[in-house]
Amino acid sequence: MKALRKHAWITGLAVILALLFVATKLIQPSFGASGIESLARAALPFAFATVAQAVVVIAGGIDLSIASIMAVCSVTAAVLMEGASGPAALGVVFLVLAMGGAMGALNGFLITITRVPDIVVTLAMLFVYEGVALLILNAPGGRAADWLRGLIIGGLPIPGLTGIPRALIFLLILVALVWLPIRRSRTGLSLYAVGSDALAAFRSGVNVGSTRIVAYGIAGLFAAMGGLTLTLSTGIGEPIPGPYLLASVAAVVLGGVVLGGGKGGLLGPLIAVFILRLVRMDLTLLSVDPNVSAIIEGTIMVVVVMIGGLLAAKGKL
Amino acid sequence: MTRAKALLRDYPIIPLLILLALLVGTLEIMRPGIVGERWIANTVKFAIPLAMLAACQTLTMLTGGIDLSAAIVATISSFVMATLVPFYGATGAILLSLLPAVAIGLLNGIGVGLFRVHPLIITLGTGLIGTGCLQVYQSTVIATGSEVPEALAWLGTGRTWGFPNALVLFVPFAALILYAQRRTGFGRLLFAMGDNEGAARLAGVRGWQVHLALYALSGLIAGIAGLLYVGLIKAPSLSLAVPLMLPSVAAAVIGGTSIFGGRGGYAGTIVGALILTVLGTMLTLLQMPEGVRRILFGGIILGVAAIHLRLTDTR
Numbered sequence: 001m002k003a004l005r006k007h008a009w010i011t012g013l014a015v016i017l018a019l020l021f022v023a024t025k026l027i028q029p030s031f032g033a034s035g036i037e038s039l040a041r042a043a044l045p046f047a048f049a050t051v052a053q054a055v056v057v058i059a060g061g062i063d064l065s066i067a068s069i070m071a072v073c074s075v076t077a078a079v080l081m082e083g084a085s086g087p088a089a090l091g092v093v094f095l096v097l098a099m100g101g102a103m104g105a106l107n108g109f110l111i112t113i114t115r116v117p118d119i120v121v122t123l124a125m126l127f128v129y130e131g132v133a134l135l136i137l138n139a140p141g142g143r144a145a146d147w148l149r150g151l152i153i154g155g156l157p158i159p160g161l162t163g164i165p166r167a168l169i170f171l172l173i174l175v176a177l178v179w180l181p182i183r184r185s186r187t188g189l190s191l192y193a194v195g196s197d198a199l200a201a202f203r204s205g206v207n208v209g210s211t212r213i214v215a216y217g218i219a220g221l222f223a224a225m226g227g228l229t230l231t232l233s234t235g236i237g238e239p240i241p242g243p244y245l246l247a248s249v250a251a252v253v254l255g256g257v258v259l260g261g262g263k264g265g266l267l268g269p270l271i272a273v274f275i276l277r278l279v280r281m282d283l284t285l286l287s288v289d290p291n292v293s294a295i296i297e298g299t300i301m302v303v304v305v306m307i308g309g310l311l312a313a314k315g316k317l
Numbered sequence: 318m319t320r321a322k323a324l325l326r327d328y329p330i331i332p333l334l335i336l337l338a339l340l341v342g343t344l345e346i347m348r349p350g351i352v353g354e355r356w357i358a359n360t361v362k363f364a365i366p367l368a369m370l371a372a373c374q375t376l377t378m379l380t381g382g383i384d385l386s387a388a389i390v391a392t393i394s395s396f397v398m399a400t401l402v403p404f405y406g407a408t409g410a411i412l413l414s415l416l417p418a419v420a421i422g423l424l425n426g427i428g429v430g431l432f433r434v435h436p437l438i439i440t441l442g443t444g445l446i447g448t449g450c451l452q453v454y455q456s457t458v459i460a461t462g463s464e465v466p467e468a469l470a471w472l473g474t475g476r477t478w479g480f481p482n483a484l485v486l487f488v489p490f491a492a493l494i495l496y497a498q499r500r501t502g503f504g505r506l507l508f509a510m511g512d513n514e515g516a517a518r519l520a521g522v523r524g525w526q527v528h529l530a531l532y533a534l535s536g537l538i539a540g541i542a543g544l545l546y547v548g549l550i551k552a553p554s555l556s557l558a559v560p561l562m563l564p565s566v567a568a569a570v571i572g573g574t575s576i577f578g579g580r581g582g583y584a585g586t587i588v589g590a591l592i593l594t595v596l597g598t599m600l601t602l603l604q605m606p607e608g609v610r611r612i613l614f615g616g617i618i619l620g621v622a623a624i625h626l627r628l629t630d631t632r
Contacts, residue, residue, distance in 0.1 A: 062437070114623035117576045119383075119437075123563060124622070127615030134608035246441055259435045291452035298445030302424075305439065306432040 009256040013271040020278045027285050033165075035281075040165035041152060041233055043277040045070065046247050047171050047270060048226030050255070051179075052104075052219040053248035054269045059215035060195035060261030061111070061118040066223050066248055067241035068129035069103050073227025075133050078142025078237025089145035097224045103129060104220015108213035126245075133239040142237040149232045167229075171270075174225055178218065179266055191215055196262025250301045251276055276300075329573045332628055333588040336621065340595045348602055360594050362474070362481040362549060366391075368590035369487070369542035370561050371568035372494055373535040375586045378569055379498070379507040380528070381514070381578025382429060382436030384535045386421055386444035388562035391543030392555065393451050394418045398544055399463035399553035400454075407466035415540045421447055422536020423529065430528030451555060463553050473548025483545060490541075494583045507531065511578025567618045568593050573625055592621070 024031050049066050056063040073096045080092040103125075111121045152167045182188045190211040193201035202208050226244065231237050253259060254276070255269030279300065283293035324331070345352045373387040398414035405413060421443050428439035475482040498504035506527050509517040518524055546561075547553050572589030574581025596617060600610040 110619065114619070114626070116619065116622045116626055119576055120566075120570050120622050121619060123566060123570075124615040124619035126563070127611045127618070129615075131608040131611030131613075131615065134611065135606060138606070138608070246445065249438065249441060253435075253438055259438065289453065289456075291449050291456070294449030295446050295453065296449075298442050298447075298449060302428065302434075302439060302442035302446065305434045305442065306428055309428075309432040309434040 010265075010268050010271065013255065013268060013275065017271055017275050017278070020275060020282065024278065024282055024285065027282060031285075037165040037167070039274070039277060039281055040167040040171075042281075043273055044152060044167050044171060044229040044233060045226045045242070046244060046251070046277060047175075047273045048222050048229060049244035049248040050251040050269045050273045051175055051266055052222035052226065054252045054255065054257050054264070054266050055179075055191070055222065056118075056215055056219045057252050057257050057259060058195050058261055058264060059191045059212060060198060061212065061215065062122065062249070062259070063104075063107060063216065063219050064119060064122040064245060065103075065107060065126040065129050066219065066226075067244040068126045068133065069100055069220055069223040070227035070230060070244060071133040071239055071241040072103065072129050072136065073100050073224040074230045075137040075142065075237035075239050077228050077231045078144060079137055081145050081148075081231075082142045086145070089148055092145075093148070093228060096228055097221060100224020100227065101217050101221040104223065105213050105217035107220070108216030111216070112209040112212055130241060133241070137237050137239050140236050140238045142231070144231045144235050149235065152229060152232055167233075170229075175222075175266060175270070178221060182218065183265075187211070187214055192262055194261070247273075247276065254301065254304050329625070329628070330585050330588060332625065333572065333585055333592065337588055337592050337595065340592060340599065344595065344599050344602070347599070351602075358476055358481050360591070360598065362483055363597075364590045364594040365481070365483045365487045366542050366546035366549060366558070367561055367564060367568060367594060368587050369490065369538060369545065370558065370565035371572070371586045371590050372490075372583060373539050373542075374566050374569040375572070375574050375581065375583050376494075376498075376507060376531060376538075377436060377535055378511075378574045378576055379578055379581060380511040380531060381576075382528075382531075383440065383566065383576070384425065384532065384539070385437065385440040385562065385566075386425060386447060387440075387535065387539040387542075387565060388558045388560075389444045389447045389451075390418045390421050390536050390539040391546060391558035391561070393421070393447055393543070394540035395543035395547035395557050396451060396463075396553045396555065397454070398469075399465055399547060400458045402464045402466055407468055410466070411469075411544060414544065415537060417447075417450075418536045418540025418543070419533055420536070422533040422539075425536065426529035426532030429532060430525035455555060465547055465551050465553065469544060469548030470551060471548075473545055474551070483549070486541075486545060491583065491587060498582055503527075503530070508579055511575075511580075513579075564593050571618065571621045571625065 024035070028035070049070060052066050053063060076099060077092055077096045080095070081089050107122055107125050110116075110125070111118050114121065152170050190201065190206045191214070193204065193206050194208050194211045194215075198208050201211075230242070251272040252269050255264065255272035257264030257269060276297065279297060280293060283296060284290070288296070341352060370387050370391060373384045377384045394414040394417065397417060398410045401410035401413055404410070424443050425436070425440050428434040428443070429436050472482050472486060498507065506517070506522055509520070509522065510524060510527060514524060543558055546558050550557060568589035569581070569586045570576065570589070571592060572581065572585030572587070574586060596614065600613055603610070
């Protein structure tokens with residue numbers, strides 16, 4: 001029954017996404033491969049931020065510092081690639097990924113040793129990472145290696161499949177590469193166990209502290225990927241964090257991950273990201289005032305979580 | 318040692334006051350002569366709007382919630398007020414501007430109380446909607462101009478016999494909150510719901526009514542804080558109080574209110590707001606790059622929260 005409901009939620013999301021694609025096609029008949037490509041590319045940093053948030057929320061936490069970690073990674077990549085744009089850029093990528101993972105793990109470590117609530121620790125770290133980003137680069141600048149940018153711009157270089165955006169494949173491969181092995185392992189099970197009941201998990205022999213550190217570390221890794229794609233798609237580093245925090249929480253909730261932990265996966269949030277991005281794109285295509293579209297987006301989010309809340313309450317009774 | 322610890326546990330405000338005194342002392346050493354009547358008045362002046370916004374966080378946090386729309390609500394009411402003054406005069410504009418504040422609060426309360434949505438999510442969402450509405454509103458009133466009424470400017474910036482006039486509003490406000498949180502049924506309900514919502518419900522508390530009233534009240538307080546803040550800054554804008562958002566949460570947390578509900582109170586929050594304001598002055602005086610200042614700010618919030626938890630923890 002529970003599994004059915006989980007899948008029902010994801011199926012519902014997929015149907016909404018499909019309907020939105022049809023609507024987009026109706027609004028703009030010329031919408032095609034290039035439209036999907038730009039959608040996927042714009043959604044990329046949002047998708048990574050959401051996946052990062054989803055991992056932490058599944059483990060029962062919340063990470064307010066995601067957008068700041070992304071900013072640190074984005075500026076680090078942009079500054080270092082300015083000097084090393086050739087093959088050396090690959091080293092930069094790995095360095096940045098390691099940095100992101102370390103920043104995330106530091107969040108988890110601080111939460112574990114201080115026993116201060118997640119939301120407070122990550123709020124404090126939000127300021128810290130924001131400061132770090134500003135120290136590395138205090139105005140937008142730097143550059144991205146061109147060959148790396150090629151990874152996420154354009155369609156697949158395979159004949160017949162050029163309609164599939166590279167950004168989408170890039171996203172799916174990276175998320176699968178990190179998440180699937182973890183999900184299948186003992187660690188993955190611990191993440192869900194700690195998220196649904198930390199005390200019960202502790203009494204069953206799960207090391208709650210190190211599980212939290214792992215969860216935040218994975219989130220940091222995904223946030224680093226988000227920061228990298230940000231630099232790759234714009235070509236520069238931006239020290240002021242973008243609107244990724246709010247968007248990531250919204251997409252996580254819309255994607256069926258329960259705040260409080262223990263339930264949900266990464267597929268739902270990923271579909272939710274594309275739904276939210278597509279809504280924004282449709283509103284732009286309809287030439288709706290961007291401010292009005294902000295209201296519409298907020299309303300969608302509130303209505304969705306209210307319906308979700310009602311369903312959850314019904315399930316409990 | 319255990320006696321000292323018991324004392325600290327019963328009066329968690331003591332270490333906070335010591336920290337505040339230490340910070341002020343450090344400031345005096347850094348820049349001798351700075352701590353005077355004028356400086357204190359200024360610090361209090363800037364701490365008051367922060368402390369009022371932090372009241373929204375404290376009250377909602379007592380039930381285990383949070384109000385992340387407070388800073389946006391404050392901005393909305395201040396902007397609406399300033400643009401309505403040319404039409405309705407100061408009194409009318411002030412009253413009208415509190416309507417959207419209460420409306421957003423009610424919406425939060427409906428979401429939390431009736432639909433059982435996590436407060437973090439619903440207040441983020443209503444904040445987004447509010448921001449959008451404010452921007453649309455701005456584009457419709459762009460030609461009419463805006464003005465901050467004399468009375469609010471007097472309240473926000475003026476001083477009488479060395480005391481900031483804002484205290485005229487803040488002292489009764491703080492007294493009311495302090496009285497309400499411990500001595501009235503509503504205040505005790507907040508603690509009860511935050512401590513154990515299930516038990517409170519079984520004891521006959523209608524949770525949704527408490528949530529509705531609480532978030533509406535939080536919206537109203539945020540609106541009033543916004544009006545006071547625009548009197549202080551004197552330049553209404555679309556992002557007026559937004560930078561106070563995270564510090565308001567930090568002030569409540571430093572003040573010892575538990576984000577999981579049931580523990581804390583407004584007295585600590587007031588000291589927390591003062592600490593953050595003094596800290597801000599200190600970091601500005603250090604003339605460090607903006608980045609270092611933010612790192613220190615974040616680090617200190619975390620440090621104080623951790624130490625405070627250690628000192629007052631009953632486990």
